[in-house]
Amino acid sequence: MALRTIRALLTMLLLAGCTTMVADPAETAKWQILANQATAHFRVAPVSVQPVAGHNSAYLCREGQIRLAIRAGYVRFRLAHELGHHVLHHCGTSYAQELDANVVAIQALQLWGLSETDAVRETVVFLLEVKKFQGNAQRPGHNVCGEAAALLRRYPSVPDPRLRGDRTCAEEFGGAKS
Ligand SMILES: [Zn+2]
Numbered sequence: 249m250a251l252r253t254i255r256a257l258l259t260m261l262l263l264a265g266c267t268t269m270v271a272d273p274a275e276t277a278k279w280q281i282l283a284n285q286a287t288a289h290f291r292v293a294p295v296s297v298q299p300v301a302g303h304n305s306a307y308l309c310r311e312g313q314i315r316l317a318i319r320a321g322y323v324r325f326r327l328a329h330e331l332g333h334h335v336l337h338h339c340g341t342s343y344a345q346e347l348d349a350n351v352v353a354i355q356a357l358q359l360w361g362l363s364e365t366d367a368v369r370e371t372v373v374f375l376l377e378v379k380k381f382q383g384n385a386q387r388p389g390h391n392v393c394g395e396a397a398a399l400l401r402r403y404p405s406v407p408d409p410r411l412r413g414d415r416t417c418a419e420e421f422g423g424a425k426s
Contacts, residue, residue, distance in 0.1 A: 271299035271318060279316055279327055286328075286356045290335045297327070304387070307333035309340075322374045324360070328353035329371075341389030347398055354399075368406040372396045376409070376416050393417035 280297045287294050296313045303320040307313075307330040314330040316323065332349030350371055357367035375396040378386070386392060397420040400408060410416060 269299055269301040275299070275318065279318070279323070282324070282327060282360060283314065283331060286331045286359060287334070289356075289359050290331075290352075292335050292337075295331065295334045305330050307331075307338065309333070309338060322370075322377070325353065325357070325370055325374045328356040328360075331356050341387075343389055343391055343394070346389055346391075346395055350395055350399060351402070364403070365406050368399055368403045369409050372399055372406070373409050375399075379416050393420040397421055 276297065276299055279299070283295055283297050293312060295307075296311075298313055298315050299318045300315045301317070301319065303317055304315075305317045305320075305326040306315045308315065312334075314327065314334065316327055316330065320326070329349050332352030333345065335352050336345070336348055338345045338349065354364070354367040354371055357370060358364055362370065375392040378390075378392045379396075382392075393416075396417055400406060400421070408421060410421070
């Protein structure tokens with residue numbers, strides 16, 4: 249009986265671990281401060297940043313919460329992008345919303361000290377990395393190659409960050425980097 253109770257508790261802990269995680273409070277505070285800076289700048293309500301395990305960050309519009317994948321790399325961009333959904337009051341997912349969230353993300357990155365060129369570059373590099381790791385198995389509303397190509401069209405002074413011969417997103421980018 250006791251063993252069964254312990255197993256049940258462990259299972260509950262594991263399930264809880266899928267959505268939330270125990271993070272270093274100082275690290276959580278660091279991301280929350282950046283979020284607060286952005287929500288103040290864009291004059292929208294504050295949003296709560298909740299660290300999560302795994303690779304998927306999300307904006308929960310009804311809860312006013314950003315679930316931030318703090319172990320998945322590119323955390324600053326992930327936060328900027330989800331803030332974009334919050335600033336634009338997005339609920340649900342669509343390709344148009346992803347494009348718009350990326351544009352706000354670039355503004356948030358600049359607010360945090362990046363030049364416009366570096367902010368666009370960080371965004372495009374992130375999208376290319378997602379394509380390399382996830383291929384066509386992307387989340388609803390997402391088309392990372394289309395998003396990256398749209399940004400390079402919008403900011404024509406920012407060079408294609410791919411290395412020579414890289415065929416990632418070649419179709420959307422009009423061929424391999426030469
Ligand atoms: Zn998004």
